[in-house]
Amino acid sequence: MPITPHTLLPFLHRLYTLQSVNSLVEVICTGLTDFIGGENVMMGVHDGPTRSISSASMTRPFTRMNELVHATECGIMAQCPFWDHVFKKKTPVLTLSEILTAHQWNSHPIYTEVLREDGIRDQINLVVEGNYNRFTTINLLRSSREFSDKEIQLFTQLHPHFSQAYANAKMAESSGLALASSEGNWSIPVSYEGNLMLKDDQVAKQLHCRFKTAHYLPEEVLNWIKISCTHFNCGLLETTLRPFKLKQNQQEWQFTLHRQWHSDSYQLCICPLQHLPNKKLSPREMEVMEWVSQGKSNSEISLILHISTETVKTHLKRIYQKLNVENRMSASRSWQQRSSS
Numbered sequence: 001m002p003i004t005p006h007t008l009l010p011f012l013h014r015l016y017t018l019q020s021v022n023s024l025v026e027v028i029c030t031g032l033t034d035f036i037g038g039e040n041v042m043m044g045v046h047d048g049p050t051r052s053i054s055s056a057s058m059t060r061p062f063t064r065m066n067e068l069v070h071a072t073e074c075g076i077m078a079q080c081p082f083w084d085h086v087f088k089k090k091t092p093v094l095t096l097s098e099i100l101t102a103h104q105w106n107s108h109p110i111y112t113e114v115l116r117e118d119g120i121r122d123q124i125n126l127v128v129e130g131n132y133n134r135f136t137t138i139n140l141l142r143s144s145r146e147f148s149d150k151e152i153q154l155f156t157q158l159h160p161h162f163s164q165a166y167a168n169a170k171m172a173e174s175s176g177l178a179l180a181s182s183e184g185n186w187s188i189p190v191s192y193e194g195n196l197m198l199k200d201d202q203v204a205k206q207l208h209c210r211f212k213t214a215h216y217l218p219e220e221v222l223n224w225i226k227i228s229c230t231h232f233n234c235g236l237l238e239t240t241l242r243p244f245k246l247k248q249n250q251q252e253w254q255f256t257l258h259r260q261w262h263s264d265s266y267q268l269c270i271c272p273l274q275h276l277p278n279k280k281l282s283p284r285e286m287e288v289m290e291w292v293s294q295g296k297s298n299s300e301i302s303l304i305l306h307i308s309t310e311t312v313k314t315h316l317k318r319i320y321q322k323l324n325v326e327n328r329m330s331a332s333r334s335w336q337q338r339s340s341s
Helices: 004-016 019-034 065-075 102-106 108-119 149-175 201-211 219-233 282-291 298-305 310-325 328-339
Strands: 042-045 053-056 093-095 120-130 133-141 186-190 245-246 251-259 266-270
Touching: 004 149, 019 042, 019 053, 019 133, 093 149, 102 108, 102 298, 120 149, 133 149, 186 201, 201 251, 201 298, 219 245, 219 251, 251 282, 266 282, 282 298, 282 328, 298 310, 310 328
Parallel strands: none
Antiparallel strands: 042 053, 042 133, 093 120, 120 133, 186 266, 245 251, 251 266
């Protein structure tokens, strides 16, 4: 598809939509290959001194998925050829073929141990923000060598948009305009190994009192956390996994695990489930909510469903009444809670 302002503007609009960092990562990973050809897109947060990746999401998993974590733990990732070149060029964009010949790449540990079965022959990297101590990149991987001058130019032109959208998302999270994660009674950091990082004694006492277990949470919840962390550690695209629900006495609890792009941990949110109203949405209202939950604006929904923006507003007004909410964000949260039930 030829790249024109008409085809590029919708993607830029999605970048600048008010959203969390997790949502922005998904937009970039799923949309970038529409304009620059490649088999995969990965975003990662990197630690320069240790030459490791602390967070990563990608469009699709590598065939050797388990090797991604292994590559970091055993030091293969520290041999990535980009480490010695990042921040040393005036341009924020760098390609693998600029650094290594095809022969050198074929014998490189990252290719032979991780990427060979996916046939990744070249990669273009862009630093979104940060400095050498800690920085975020967008990486587009492809099975053919050499990116064209036009592709490199487009990637370079997109750089300020990626950086500004990333800064906007971080600010939206910190200000509360966009939810970084689900609200809950407790929000607890979880290590990459799946261990609770309880620094607040009061929270620990409340959990112990509420769930009455020696390890603060029931065993089935702790096992789910371990499995979920393993899933996240593989670098899959999902930034929030399907919640785990637990019935205890007369109360049902929901546990949700989220990626945290600015911390070396994941985030566990624990909340009691609200009793949702029994009023059912009409088929059209359900369609509207599907697109609202994906971050679409009223004008975008009207184009998708071939209805006027006023009709979309009318549907939303009725939806708010049925879900017993007051705004778009609360409606989206309530809808996602229903969908995961």
